[in-house]
Amino acid sequence: MSLTPPAERIWWNEPIEAVELFWVAIALVWALVMFFMMPYWHIYGKQNLSSEAYRTTPEMYTKKVQAMVDQYTIRKETTRDMPVVAPPAGADIYMLGRLWEWYPALELEKGQSYRLHLSSVDWQHGFSLQPENINLQVIPGYEMVIKITPNKSGEYSVICNEYCGIGHHQMIGKIYVK
Amino acid sequence: MANTAEFRTCPDTGLLFHKPAETLMKLNAVVGIVFLLIGGVLGLLMGLTRWPTVHLLQADSFYMLLTAHGVSVLIFWIIFFEIAVLYFTCTTLLKSRLAGPRWAWLGFALMVIGSITTMVSIFQGRSSVMMTSYVPMSAEPHFYLGLILFAVGALIGCFVFLGTLVIARAERTYGDGSIPLVTFGALTACIIAIFTIASGAIILIPTFLWKIGYINHIDPLMYRILWWGMGHSSQQINVSAHIAVWYAVMGVVFGARPLSEKVSRSAFLLYILFLQLASAHHLLVDPGIGTEWKIFNTSYAMYLAVLASMIHGLTVPGAMEAAQRKRGFNKGLFEWLRKAPWGNPTFAGVFLSILIFGFLGGISGVVMGTEQINLIIHNTLYVPGHFHATVVGGTTLAFMALTYWLVPILFRRDIILPSLSKFQPYLFGIGMSGFCLFMMGAGTLGVPRRHWDISFSGAIFGHQFPETAYLLLGLTGISVILAVIGGGLFILQIVGSVFFGRKRGETKSATPMIAEMVAPGLHGIGMGGISVPGTLVLALVFLTSFILYYFVNWKYLSQVWGLG
Numbered sequence: 149m150s151l152t153p154p155a156e157r158i159w160w161n162e163p164i165e166a167v168e169l170f171w172v173a174i175a176l177v178w179a180l181v182m183f184f185m186m187p188y189w190h191i192y193g194k195q196n197l198s199s200e201a202y203r204t205t206p207e208m209y210t211k212k213v214q215a216m217v218d219q220y221t222i223r224k225e226t227t228r229d230m231p232v233v234a235p236p237a238g239a240d241i242y243m244l245g246r247l248w249e250w251y252p253a254l255e256l257e258k259g260q261s262y263r264l265h266l267s268s269v270d271w272q273h274g275f276s277l278q279p280e281n282i283n284l285q286v287i288p289g290y291e292m293v294i295k296i297t298p299n300k301s302g303e304y305s306v307i308c309n310e311y312c313g314i315g316h317h318q319m320i321g322k323i324y325v326k
Numbered sequence: 327m328a329n330t331a332e333f334r335t336c337p338d339t340g341l342l343f344h345k346p347a348e349t350l351m352k353l354n355a356v357v358g359i360v361f362l363l364i365g366g367v368l369g370l371l372m373g374l375t376r377w378p379t380v381h382l383l384q385a386d387s388f389y390m391l392l393t394a395h396g397v398s399v400l401i402f403w404i405i406f407f408e409i410a411v412l413y414f415t416c417t418t419l420l421k422s423r424l425a426g427p428r429w430a431w432l433g434f435a436l437m438v439i440g441s442i443t444t445m446v447s448i449f450q451g452r453s454s455v456m457m458t459s460y461v462p463m464s465a466e467p468h469f470y471l472g473l474i475l476f477a478v479g480a481l482i483g484c485f486v487f488l489g490t491l492v493i494a495r496a497e498r499t500y501g502d503g504s505i506p507l508v509t510f511g512a513l514t515a516c517i518i519a520i521f522t523i524a525s526g527a528i529i530l531i532p533t534f535l536w537k538i539g540y541i542n543h544i545d546p547l548m549y550r551i552l553w554w555g556m557g558h559s560s561q562q563i564n565v566s567a568h569i570a571v572w573y574a575v576m577g578v579v580f581g582a583r584p585l586s587e588k589v590s591r592s593a594f595l596l597y598i599l600f601l602q603l604a605s606a607h608h609l610l611v612d613p614g615i616g617t618e619w620k621i622f623n624t625s626y627a628m629y630l631a632v633l634a635s636m637i638h639g640l641t642v643p644g645a646m647e648a649a650q651r652k653r654g655f656n657k658g659l660f661e662w663l664r665k666a667p668w669g670n671p672t673f674a675g676v677f678l679s680i681l682i683f684g685f686l687g688g689i690s691g692v693v694m695g696t697e698q699i700n701l702i703i704h705n706t707l708y709v710p711g712h713f714h715a716t717v718v719g720g721t722t723l724a725f726m727a728l729t730y731w732l733v734p735i736l737f738r739r740d741i742i743l744p745s746l747s748k749f750q751p752y753l754f755g756i757g758m759s760g761f762c763l764f765m766m767g768a769g770t771l772g773v774p775r776r777h778w779d780i781s782f783s784g785a786i787f788g789h790q791f792p793e794t795a796y797l798l799l800g801l802t803g804i805s806v807i808l809a810v811i812g813g814g815l816f817i818l819q820i821v822g823s824v825f826f827g828r829k830r831g832e833t834k835s836a837t838p839m840i841a842e843m844v845a846p847g848l849h850g851i852g853m854g855g856i857s858v859p860g861t862l863v864l865a866l867v868f869l870t871s872f873i874l875y876y877f878v879n880w881k882y883l884s885q886v887w888g889l890g
């Protein structure tokens with residue numbers, strides 16, 4: 149039994165049970181199918197992360213975000229005057245995570261692609277786009293770039309889903325898609 | 327040869343206990359169960375806070391106690407218990423003395439001091455950093471120091487285990503052949519533990535030095551990579567350990583033998599070779615990590631480890647089926663299963679552990695470890711839904727089941743309230759399954775993990791989660807209550823039995839504690855040339871659910887915004 153040493157001293161010469169062999173073969177085939185899906189999706193799927201990312205600093209990143217805000221702000225919202233920024237299709241757009249807000253709000257066009265840059269200026273945050281449920285890790289010192297193509301219009305929330313301190317559950321941003 | 331006065335033979339099982347090792351097994355298991363109790367109470371508070379209509383705790387205490395919950399159960403409960411399992415498998419199963427009991431005591435002392443230090447730092451309130459403690463967010467220095475001391479203690483325990491294997495081999499305490507399969511499984515757990523603790527030291531020691539001012543920068547991405555080298559593989563210690571427990575219980579309850587030693591042992595070896603790298607799946611949506619690295623690690627590494635779990639998923643119930651059929655329960659596909667001792671918590675706990683670990687924990691783990699699908703799962707409530715299925719439904723339930731068997735043997739006391747113990751694994755298992763399923767459902771709707779208030783009251787923008795999410799969180803809360811009652815009953819019975827159970831004395835008791843071994847070989851059992859047809863059918867049901875659920879998630883992914 150499994151609590152005592154093997155019945156056969158030379159157990160590695162025992163024949164394998166047919167049912168085990170059959171199951172190992174099926175499981176292996178299934179593992180290969182799952183492996184194949186990932187490169188396949190990189191070629192034919194529309195939802196992939198490229199690994200485009202740059203080293204940055206809070207100062208550098210804040211400057212770039214502010215340049216976009218200064219150029220493309222169309223209105224301000226909420227009691228805290230959060231700028232709503234509408235850069236042209238294809239543009240580099242920026243969102244910055246900090247304790248405890250996503251800055252600024254963005255207004256995008258449906259069906260157009262943008263290069264979205266994400267970084268944090270303090271702690272790690274989680275970019276969680278709702279109700280789409282797209283989730284990305286945002287790490288200080290790293291500027292991640294993702295090409296996004298909104299496929300539905302509407303109002304989207306960006307909530308923080310990486311714990312970042314006591315105001316974590318109030319950290320929320322907006323993306324409007326026209 | 328060691329002094330024979332240091333050994334005791336259990337009259338009910340014939341197992342040989344080395345007394346110094348036995349004391350350490352008892353102590354490690356008891357301290358582990360204390361942490362399980364703490365973690366369970368905190369878990370109840372978490373569940374009642376995330377149930378939106380109850381919303382019990384304030385935000386600061388929620389985050390503080392969530393940190394305490396994760397650390398006390400995911401690290402302390404499980405590792406204390408695992409050290410007990412290691413000592414049991416290297417001394418009792420090998421009929422050997424423990425190598426360096428003084429070292430083992432030192433390890434135990436460090437683990438106790440470390441765990442208390444870390445818990446104190448959390449309850450002081452300025453170390454609410456969650457178990458992951460991602461830099462640059464920082465905890466108090468003694469949060470890290472406690473974890474480091476605990477890890478060193480556990481590492482000493484691992485080396486005592488290895489030392490005992492060497493002694494047992496040299497003294498030929500178990501004959502000339504190989505160590506038993508259960509000890510072999512524990513050995514893989516031990517090897518993974520050593521790797522894990524090394525990885526933990528590589529990241530926690532610099533983080534401690536950073537916190538006290540000797541290092542001025544820790545790269546947050548490097549921290550995540552190394553932290554998960556520890557964080558994920560520490561969960562693989564659990565998998566190896568609880569699968570060793572599955573085999574042990576099948577042996578104890580049915581006298582079962584593995585279908586073939588070669589397959590089961592090779593599957594354990596796959597864990598050592600591949601599981602650690604599977605930690606890549608925590609980093610799938612991180613910036614600056616290449617696609618090839620992600621695919622390589624989540625396919626080559628993870629799928630071969632998944633293969634190992636799928637093999638055990640067949641061979642453990644297969645061993646049971648073979649033993650039952652040999653006993654004469656050979657009619658039809660499932661007579662072996664119907665005639666199982668469903669009222670025996672040791673069996674019921676392990677059987678539920680196999681089901682929950684496989685169907686809920688295993689499938690969801692592979693799905694969220696898929697490079698692209700992770701985009702719709704990362705950091706949502708789906709993640710704790712998944713790992714509660716593996717660590718609570720799988721590991722904790724298996725350890726509970728084993729404890730029902732060990733208490734009468736180690737403490738020579740009967741389990742009190744046997745009629746309650748019949749229900750306990752079901753209550754706990756069903757509560758946990760509901761909890762995991764409802765959390766995964768809420769995560770699919772985007773509900774974040776580690777989040778105090780999904781109504782976002784007081785935030786500058788509003789966000790409304792769908793009504794279904796609120797319903798699912800309510801159901802999660804109810805399941806937590808069920809599971810906590812189940813867990814509470816376990817603690818009540820174990821603690822009650824240790825202190826008040828009827829003494830068994832040193833003669834053989836009426837109730838047998840270990841089954842006679844069945845005859846070897848699989849001749850003359852089964853149906854249509856298949857020796858374990860029932861298990862094969864169950865395995866195929868599992869595979870079908872796996873395939874369906876996997877592709878449903880691809881479908882779901884294909885509907886979100888284009889990303890590139």
Ligand SMILES: [Cu+2]
Nearest residue numbers: 273308312319
């Ligand atoms: Cu945040």
